[in-house]
Amino acid sequence: MSLRDISGVMGISKGNRTYHFKRKEDIIEAIIDDMSGRYRPPAVPQSLGEMNALFRHLQTMIKDNAFYFWHHAQLAQLSPKIREQQKKVYQTNTKLFREALVS
Structure with missing residues (x-):
């Protein structure tokens, strides 16, 4: 999946996506960071x-x-x-x- 594909699925321009996430790895890190931030050990x-x-x-x-x-x-x-x-x-x-x- 290309960064252009990701921008299309998100419904945002390539420039807007690039402002926040320059690489695919940045997107993955943000998702995992969000998951980790919501994790509360039982x-x-x-x-x-x-x-x-x-x-x-x-x-x-x-x-x-x-x-x-x-x-x-x-x-x-x-x-x-x-x-x-x-x-x-x-x-x-x-x-x-x-x-x-x-x-």
Whole structure:
């Protein structure tokens, strides 16, 4: 998909798109930045039922954001910013699961 195609789908001029996003990578970073900004880690599960609910929640997130997870490794290679965002999510989730399994 070309940047011209993206501008057409968005219904904006190439110049307007270029003002905000010069490269495809800039668009991808903005989407992932928005996703990361809206991510709120759930509370630490206190029971098996809550742990099951957490796993179901994570499965839903993966399904709803399949475009991201299909290309997860490539996105990290594409952009240091994306790699850092992924690292923060890993650290948050690792802490969540550790706390759930220790308590």
